[in-house]
Amino acid sequence: MGRTLAFKGRPQISAASSIVGPKEGLGPLASCFDEIMQDDLLGLDSWEKAESEMIRRAAMMCIEQVNMSIEDVDVMLCGDLLNQIIASGFAARALGVPFLGLYGACSTMVEAIILGAALVDSGYRKNAMCAASSHFCSAERQYRFPLEMGTQRPPSAQWTATACGTLMLVPKAEKPLACVTHGTLGVVTDYEIKDANQMGAAMAPAVADTLQAHLRDLDRTPEDYDLIVTGDLGYIGRNILHELLKQREIHVRDEQLVDCGASLFYQEQDTHAGASGCGCVAAVTCGKFLKELRDGKHSRILVLGSGAMLSPISTQQGESIPCISYGVALEGVD
Amino acid sequence: MGRTLAFKGRPQISAASSIVGPKEGLGPLASCFDEIMQDDLLGLDSWEKAESEMIRRAAMMCIEQVNMSIEDVDVMLCGDLLNQIIASGFAARALGVPFLGLYGACSTMVEAIILGAALVDSGYRKNAMCAASSHFCSAERQYRFPLEMGTQRPPSAQWTATACGTLMLVPKAEKPLACVTHGTLGVVTDYEIKDANQMGAAMAPAVADTLQAHLRDLDRTPEDYDLIVTGDLGYIGRNILHELLKQREIHVRDEQLVDCGASLFYQEQDTHAGASGCGCVAAVTCGKFLKELRDGKHSRILVLGSGAMLSPISTQQGESIPCISYGVALEGVD
Numbered sequence: 001m002g003r004t005l006a007f008k009g010r011p012q013i014s015a016a017s018s019i020v021g022p023k024e025g026l027g028p029l030a031s032c033f034d035e036i037m038q039d040d041l042l043g044l045d046s047w048e049k050a051e052s053e054m055i056r057r058a059a060m061m062c063i064e065q066v067n068m069s070i071e072d073v074d075v076m077l078c079g080d081l082l083n084q085i086i087a088s089g090f091a092a093r094a095l096g097v098p099f100l101g102l103y104g105a106c107s108t109m110v111e112a113i114i115l116g117a118a119l120v121d122s123g124y125r126k127n128a129m130c131a132a133s134s135h136f137c138s139a140e141r142q143y144r145f146p147l148e149m150g151t152q153r154p155p156s157a158q159w160t161a162t163a164c165g166t167l168m169l170v171p172k173a174e175k176p177l178a179c180v181t182h183g184t185l186g187v188v189t190d191y192e193i194k195d196a197n198q199m200g201a202a203m204a205p206a207v208a209d210t211l212q213a214h215l216r217d218l219d220r221t222p223e224d225y226d227l228i229v230t231g232d233l234g235y236i237g238r239n240i241l242h243e244l245l246k247q248r249e250i251h252v253r254d255e256q257l258v259d260c261g262a263s264l265f266y267q268e269q270d271t272h273a274g275a276s277g278c279g280c281v282a283a284v285t286c287g288k289f290l291k292e293l294r295d296g297k298h299s300r301i302l303v304l305g306s307g308a309m310l311s312p313i314s315t316q317q318g319e320s321i322p323c324i325s326y327g328v329a330l331e332g333v334d
Numbered sequence: 335m336g337r338t339l340a341f342k343g344r345p346q347i348s349a350a351s352s353i354v355g356p357k358e359g360l361g362p363l364a365s366c367f368d369e370i371m372q373d374d375l376l377g378l379d380s381w382e383k384a385e386s387e388m389i390r391r392a393a394m395m396c397i398e399q400v401n402m403s404i405e406d407v408d409v410m411l412c413g414d415l416l417n418q419i420i421a422s423g424f425a426a427r428a429l430g431v432p433f434l435g436l437y438g439a440c441s442t443m444v445e446a447i448i449l450g451a452a453l454v455d456s457g458y459r460k461n462a463m464c465a466a467s468s469h470f471c472s473a474e475r476q477y478r479f480p481l482e483m484g485t486q487r488p489p490s491a492q493w494t495a496t497a498c499g500t501l502m503l504v505p506k507a508e509k510p511l512a513c514v515t516h517g518t519l520g521v522v523t524d525y526e527i528k529d530a531n532q533m534g535a536a537m538a539p540a541v542a543d544t545l546q547a548h549l550r551d552l553d554r555t556p557e558d559y560d561l562i563v564t565g566d567l568g569y570i571g572r573n574i575l576h577e578l579l580k581q582r583e584i585h586v587r588d589e590q591l592v593d594c595g596a597s598l599f600y601q602e603q604d605t606h607a608g609a610s611g612c613g614c615v616a617a618v619t620c621g622k623f624l625k626e627l628r629d630g631k632h633s634r635i636l637v638l639g640s641g642a643m644l645s646p647i648s649t650q651q652g653e654s655i656p657c658i659s660y661g662v663a664l665e666g667v668d
Contacts, residue, residue: 089643122456309423
């Protein structure tokens with residue numbers, strides 16, 4: 001058992017949707033996403049309200065794919081980066097569904113999939129909708145500086161993606177995208193990084209730890225996976241992870257290790273170390289990897305979400321950055 | 335099924351611990367708690383760090399009751415009111431346990447018990463530790479005003495309890511305190527209350543909704559419960575709930591309806607509308623009601639946690655207060 005939950009019934013993902021902001025819509029993955037926002041506000045009067053609306057829209061797109069109505073949703077597991085996860089809470093108000101609020105920073109989507117799969121696989125719920133979002137403008141305002149200041153970002157900084165991904169878990173789907181076979185829980189790790197602009201470096205050890213636990217629990221090697229998808233370490237964190245894995249004698253081929261944050265933008269888009277944010281791994285998994293599993297491009301992948309459990313208050317109090325990573329093994333369905 | 339999960343194996347609560355602040359230690363429930371803090375800081379240099387330390391201490395007290403070591407803990411489900419749930423995240427770092435971060439505002443403890451019971455009952459985890467905390471000083475600083483300002487509080491304001499409660503769920507305990515038979519999920523409700531000093535009024539409709547769903551799902555009446563415990567509506571919210579239930583023809587006897595927030599302090603302690611905060615319902619359930627179930631004083635109770643899913647940002651943007659309530663049915667074990 002260890003830290004890994006085995007979902008014996010292999011609950012299936014029946015639908016997945018994604019919505020991203022305008023800048024993300026100019027990146028290399030633009031064609032993967034269901035909706036590209038024309039502006040950051042979606043016609044609303046605050047970025048926070050827009051983020052909440054992104055979750056609502058993604059949820060509606062998700063259920064429409066499988067002709068469900070919102071009343072059919074048995075539970076929604078959702079979180080975001082805003083204080084008191086207001087983007088999720090207000091989206092749940094708009095949707096009127098049974099709601100479980102989660103917080104795992106940028107690992108929230110994977111945390112949601114693990115808990116959703118457990119609730120569906122064990123028969124407590126007939127279905128579970130999992131979602132996570134982030135919004136560049138609301139996150140900058142809250143964690144860093146008001147955008148109006150035009151603060152310079154250091155080269156190691158990651159760019160919080162404006163993105164939301166949503167998926168639906170059911171015991172058995174008509175046209176499944178993939179199934180969830182295992183979930184590995186995270187332990188908070190801390191390598192005493194104190195620079196909130198070095199998130200990739202702070203989070204990489206947590207990902208290495210969860211990957212190691214996952215492989216140990218299941219007696220597997222990285223070669224059992226076509227891809228090991230991380231979200232979101234960015235360019236710097238991804239390379240640190242590769243080094244950490246070498247040190248631990250976990251051999252992952254360079255092309256096998258894909259980071260969502262390092263995939264979302266072109267380098268010329270000036271996001272420095274790449275993307276981050278709950279919504280990045282959520283939207284890239286929903287928009288790209290689940291479709292590739294459906295189409296048989298991969299047969300089995302491991303998605304490792306990673307989150308930095310800091311707050312501006314903890315940083316101001318001189319604390320280092322505790323990080324966590326959750327993993328889910330996804331397989332194509334024949 | 336509806337919104338209610340039935341835990342067929344009736345997972346048991348093997349241990350429960352509680353820690354409260356000095357003011358709570360002068361209240362009518364003082365003798366219920368395992369530890370009363372001598373000061374608000376526990377010797378640390380910030381209230382946030384003290385809150386995190388409260389969780390760590392309560393967790394250690396909990397496992398010591400059943401001679402477990404911290405390495406034996408299969409998962410900890412925990413949340414608090416601070417931005418990015420840092421009290422919980424840093425406690426999880428100190429404890430080194432597999433961690434699932436939750437956010438349900440003051441309903442977090444009940445959300446944790448539902449998910450923990452599901453993970454244990456279905457065999458995904460051998461045990462699950464559930465915890466929630468709040469701290470008056472860290473909450474005031476974050477949600478309201480710096481304490482140093484000495485701001486006057488209106489009579490309808492609730493006093494965030496400095497408290498933490500922790501319990502351990504296992505399939506079968508040697509000396510069980512109680513078992514968890516059912517959990518009912520919440521739906522976000524909003525009666526358009528915009529005054530953040532009227533939390534009881536904002537949350538009461540959510541509690542009424544979840545109670546109604548619970549009774550409908552299980553075809554039960556309030557008389558099937560010795561007590562209906564809410565946390566935390568305070569004096570005002572409790573009375574509003576009583577009215578709402580009458581309107582819905584749900585007949586709850588006055589003495590049957592007990593609110594944790596209305597029980598924690600003497601009225602002379604000048605907390606106005608009573609206590610609130612994640613830690614209040616957690617500590618009162620762990621410190622008082624679980625022991626009363628163990629001792630046969632009650633045979634079955636329903637604990638309804640309620641949370642206001644607002645943030646200072648949503649209030650500043652003119653939003654009303656969305657609220658949620660989760661319920662768990664607890665029974666004594668013969």
